[in-house]
Amino acid sequence: MKLRLFRSYFVFVSLVSLVAVAAQAATARLLILHTNDLHDHVRSGYNGVGGLPYVSGYVAQVRAGRDDVLLLDAGDVTEKGDLVAFRTNYEMTYEAMRRIGYDGVTIGNHDYDDVGEEGVRRYEKVLGQPLLCINILKADGTPQFLPSRIVERGGLKIGIIGAIVPRKERCLDVEATGRAIAAEAERLDREAHVVVVVCHEGVKNCERWSQLAPAVDVFVSGHTHQALARPVVVAGTGARIVQAGSYARTVGRLELQVDPVTEEIVAAQGELVPMRHDTVPVDEAMLAWVRAREQELCPEAGEFVIHNPADLDGFAVARLGAEAYRRAAGTELGFCTRFQVIREILPAGDLDVNALFLAGGQRGHETVRTELTGAEITAYLNALARQNGERTEWAGFRVRGEPDPAGGERVVTDLDPARRYRVLMARIEWETRFQRVVARTVEKKLGGPLAAREFTATPTEVTFTGAMRAYLGELAASGVSLPARAAELAARQSAEAR
Numbered sequence: 333m334k335l336r337l338f339r340s341y342f343v344f345v346s347l348v349s350l351v352a353v354a355a356q357a358a359t360a361r362l363l364i365l366h367t368n369d370l371h372d373h374v375r376s377g378y379n380g381v382g383g384l385p386y387v388s389g390y391v392a393q394v395r396a397g398r399d400d401v402l403l404l405d406a407g408d409v410t411e412k413g414d415l416v417a418f419r420t421n422y423e424m425t426y427e428a429m430r431r432i433g434y435d436g437v438t439i440g441n442h443d444y445d446d447v448g449e450e451g452v453r454r455y456e457k458v459l460g461q462p463l464l465c466i467n468i469l470k471a472d473g474t475p476q477f478l479p480s481r482i483v484e485r486g487g488l489k490i491g492i493i494g495a496i497v498p499r500k501e502r503c504l505d506v507e508a509t510g511r512a513i514a515a516e517a518e519r520l521d522r523e524a525h526v527v528v529v530v531c532h533e534g535v536k537n538c539e540r541w542s543q544l545a546p547a548v549d550v551f552v553s554g555h556t557h558q559a560l561a562r563p564v565v566v567a568g569t570g571a572r573i574v575q576a577g578s579y580a581r582t583v584g585r586l587e588l589q590v591d592p593v594t595e596e597i598v599a600a601q602g603e604l605v606p607m608r609h610d611t612v613p614v615d616e617a618m619l620a621w622v623r624a625r626e627q628e629l630c631p632e633a634g635e636f637v638i639h640n641p642a643d644l645d646g647f648a649v650a651r652l653g654a655e656a657y658r659r660a661a662g663t664e665l666g667f668c669t670r671f672q673v674i675r676e677i678l679p680a681g682d683l684d685v686n687a688l689f690l691a692g693g694q695r696g697h698e699t700v701r702t703e704l705t706g707a708e709i710t711a712y713l714n715a716l717a718r719q720n721g722e723r724t725e726w727a728g729f730r731v732r733g734e735p736d737p738a739g740g741e742r743v744v745t746d747l748d749p750a751r752r753y754r755v756l757m758a759r760i761e762w763e764t765r766f767q768r769v770v771a772r773t774v775e776k777k778l779g780g781p782l783a784a785r786e787f788t789a790t791p792t793e794v795t796f797t798g799a800m801r802a803y804l805g806e807l808a809a810s811g812v813s814l815p816a817r818a819a820e821l822a823a824r825q826s827a828e829a830r
């Protein structure tokens with residue numbers, strides 16, 4: 333991006349003749365193809381859109397026509413995706429990416445938080461190249477992973493810097509990350525024509541980083557799952573920020589015209605290409621490989637469960653999940669949070685076991701059984717709403733809202749306050765919702781039923797996918813439609829219209 337007048341071979345060239353040379357020089361083209369938040373979508377997507385075999389087919393098609401293509405990924409390769417990738421400890425998606433041939437991949441929070449350095453090193457082995465990340469630190473304060481690399485493409489040298497959304501521990505904060513990117517970009521800019529940051533971070537912080545690091549030309553962003561139809565141009569620096577949605581549904585393409593002498597980007601045009609199965613060529617070999625891996629690791633993934641006449645949103649899926657949990661465990665009550673456990677809708681069409689896994693299988697894989705009194709359950713729902721502004725979905729009792737004497741609204745349930753009920757929920761809801769609510773209640777000395785005792789829970793064999801498969805299979809056999817049952821559950825949850 334910078335006009336570098338003092339490069340050695342230009343030292344004796346006057347400014348006037350330099351500008352003349354620059355004007356005459358042909359511009360070089362660079363096409364950046366980019367993905368982010370693939371989240372283990374290695375299979376063909378539902379509803380005729382998405383999946384890594386289509387990303388692969390598209391990239392191969394583009395590369396067949398030109399040799400100036402750079403392929404980057406902004407992280408969150410793993411989790412929240414297909415059952416087969418889950419069964420490979422998330423390694424399979426990196427293997428698919430190795431087959432596709434990426435030039436730079438960074439680390440997302442989903443690729444790091446649960447597995448740490450050991451996991452990232454495992455992923456690097458499968459990918460066949462180091463993952464790029466400048467802001468995760470070793471104990472001595474130096475970068476834990478490779479911060480950057482330079483790639484040559486179409487006669488241009490491109491410096492690629494990786495960054496993750498700032499973490500709480502052993503990671504630079506937003507400002508320090510921006511300064512580190514600035515220093516690295518300055519260093520790379522001595523050799524590279526174009527500097528790209530491939531970062532698992534949304535547009536807002538990319539804008540901040542651009543102000544701190546004006547030598548960066550392009551930010552390939554992620555994390556916020558935004559489908560930016562056109563690049564965001566940063567005021568003041570002119571840097572472009574791009575992001576291509578999530579779940580391998582689109583591939584971003586950013587076409588750059590670069591003046592190789594001044595290293596300025598003279599034109600940039602960005603768009604998103606939907607991975608539609610009727611318009612994008614599929615990589616048949618990758619499709620066959622995914623199917624073979626599935627046959628080997630989880631043949632049940634492709635088994636038909638039920639036909640779904642209309643998309644079901646995450647809240648409806650969570651209600652079905654709560655009911656499915658309750659039935660599978662034989663408990664009186666079930667819980668299932670929309671945002672913590674459910675990560676995907678149930679799409680219209682024929683649903684297989686993999687579709688259930690995509691909806692909540694990964695987060696809902698581990699479950700716990702516990703006993704709570706009616707008063708404690710009511711307190712949980714109210715505390716969740718008050719402390720986190722959240723709700724969970726439930727099955728086995730009714731709830732209605734009423735004005736809270738302390739202000740706002742509170743819920744009351746039809747449960748017997750003194751009776752103990754057997755309850756099932758995902759371990760993640762137990763640990764990150766229930767326990768947190770209890771801890772805060774106790775910590776803030778609010779008193780009430782949740783402050784009164786220690787809570788314990790026991791792991792169970794019930795899984796979200798297994799419970800839903802059994803429950804929806806019963807529905808299919810009895811001829812009840814899925815949306816009708818979801819509506820019935822909503823009515824059963826509530827004593828009044830919701």
Ligand SMILES: [Zn+2]
Nearest residue numbers: 369408555557
């Ligand atoms: Zn993500």
